[in-house]
Amino acid sequence: MSQVQQSMALLISAFHKYSGKEGDKTTLSKGELKDLLNAELGDVMGKNTDQAKVDKIFKDLDANADGSVDFQEYVTLVACLTMMCNEFFTKK
Known part of the structure; x- marks a missing residue:
């Protein structure tokens, strides 16, 4: 697989690693999203221990x-x- 195809497979895999733990396999609940954000994106977004911050992110994502x-x-x-x-890395 190409690097782009590998990246796509990783995105799909990460989503399904957390979805369905609390119900629907095709969606993330607020708790599942929090787990995903902390485990998979914690280095980029910071650890989300503040429930109000998680609630805002969830609301913003739930289009x-x-x-x-x-x-x-x-x-x-x-x-x-991404x-x-x-933008951050190309400005350096």
Whole structure:
């Protein structure tokens, strides 16, 4: 697989590692999202121990306001973080 294909597979794998622990396998609950953020993105976003901060991130990600974060909403977060990292590293 190419590097891009490997990256896509890792994104999918990371989502499904956390989704479904509290119910629906195709979405992330607030608790599942918190676990994913801390374990997979803690170095970029910082550890999210403040529940109000997690609530805000969850609300911002839940674009369709259905009370869960689906794969598209998760990928939007990763894409935005990737763009921010790219800007940071290309400015150095």
